[in-house]
Amino acid sequence: MEKFIRHTGSAIPLRRSNVDTDQIIPAVYLKRVTRSGFEDGLFSAWRNDPEFVLNKPEYKNASILVAGVDFGTGSSREHAVWALQNYGFKAVISSRYADIFRGNSLKGGLLTVILPQEQVETLWIAIESNPNTEVTVDLESRTVTYNEVTCPFELDDYTRWRLMEGLDDIGLTLRHADVVTTFEEKRAEFKPKTLPVLAE
């Protein structure tokens, strides 16, 4: 995973609440067996509308998505994170995310920042009045800065460390493989196994 320390770029305002992962990427795009190429499905239904923000030339190069409350609800599809990353987004800012989407994003190196709704509104206004506004998401200092504004955000130390080091979760867990083995030795006998196959 790529390290995330800080990112500076322009931002795009997505003034919608409750954007579910079916909107981020519809099921019909989930048939690929790779992790790349999902950008064409990103917000695909809305992209037919020329007025949709992603279609506006002034936001063409945006790399930070500023979304409404409850972003990423619904399906657990990690393809939603891949679609945002494949399109070029490095960070998302919202006042609240669905749990699974947030977990997926932080596993995959897409930084999902939580700011209070008032600060999201202020940021929306700033980027709408000047789409070239430079926004910096700094994980080291845990702040979002633009113009003269600095907004601190929270992220637990462990996740921050993992993102800043670009560490693979699986590798970290495998360091404790012996503890897993010890745990397995004590598991109850009655717990079911899928193998061998038992029939009715």
Next chain:
Amino acid sequence: MGKTLAEKIWEDHVVRRADGEPDLLYIDLHLIHEVTSPQAFDGLRLSNRKIRRPDLTIATEDHNTPTQNIDQPIADPVSRLQVDTLRKNCADFGVRIHSLGDIEQGIVHVVGPQLGLTQPGMTIVCGDSHTSTHGAFGALAFGIGTSEVEHVMATQTLPLARPKTMAINVEGKLKPGVTSKDIILAIIAKIGTGGGQGYVLEYRGSAIRELSMEGRMTICNMSIEAGARAGLIAPDATTFNYIKGKPHAPKGADWDAAIAYWSKLATDSDAKFDVEINLDANELAPFVTWGTNPGQGLPLNSKVPNPAEIIDAEERGAAERALVYMDLKAGTPLKSIKIDTVFLGSCTNGRIEDLRAAAEIIKDKKIASTLRMLVVPGSARVRLQAESEGLDKVFLEAGAEWRNAGCSMCLGMNPDQLQPGERSASTSNRNFEGRQGKGGRTHLVSPIVAAATALRGTLSSPADL
């Protein structure tokens, strides 16, 4: 202080706990399907890793699979490749798989319980948000992303932050015609699609205790629609009776040991939940959604709401957009809304009791000539059971279509889809824009409302017949 059911299961699965780090939790059962696993298998290959416990892993094909002509190759080459990829991956990594045409094939959340692999006190995960279904057995079960799927494959564990707990107390007795689907739709309308975020829900109270296992599964299934990763119901005699005799249920001395353990799982009387919500079962009515998220629902006797009367600006905006998408006018009685397609099926309501309840209403009648009705059993076994009871004939004689098992029209990934502008009454779980096909409009309902709607052509409850 005592512990809640969720806390007990959590504590019993902590492999490693360290300051400032998430708990490392052991996973008892990993369910796999074709959509969210290929990139995880690829990750294993790249790192030269194996599946740690193939004997705690099982795969089925459900999302992409057609529900007609299943003896022929899948027509869509991209879907076929994804299904073929799962088959190859399972062969390469030694994972048990139930493919299209196999008697145990079906929606992953129908298959687990019917094989007896879903048991109380377990941790169960799947790359599918409706894994919360298995919580009906008193198992801590939740959906995960593909990175986590790979993590479970490689380590049989997951690092997880401990969730908070929320009790949802549903006391009283349901009126006739009111079902578990109506309970959960009412809960989501009450707490909102983000209301459960960060919580494990525990459904409690006399109305929950009265429900069958299948009714409980419907409720837990839609916990994610309230924003909660998991929903739980304490195991009791109903649970034990349901599991007993299933292929992978404990037997002999193991059964006794299991019952002893399962019986201790219920939330202690002195345990504290972080939040408690109360719902009066006596007051509930058949429920239907009018908008584009599962929280936008109302009793069927209501009218389409007027966004101008919604105080919260975010909710008002969402309601305005939803009415445009749904092509509905404020003030329209919900019961006057004409339906083009009725879908009976999915991991929410595709079990035998759901089919029986709908068949009882449809028996010896004809569906409206203005609509089509798809009846899709949740698994091949549910289909066989229904056929042995003659339910297939009831649906066919009424003019409905009788299909093979799969996710079908719950999501637009296989040939069963709404056309743009088409309107459905659906027993599934999500009414998101385009969920059932691009431009399709979805009203979520219970199986008996679906059946009554099929007969009348407009959203209806059995009492309207």
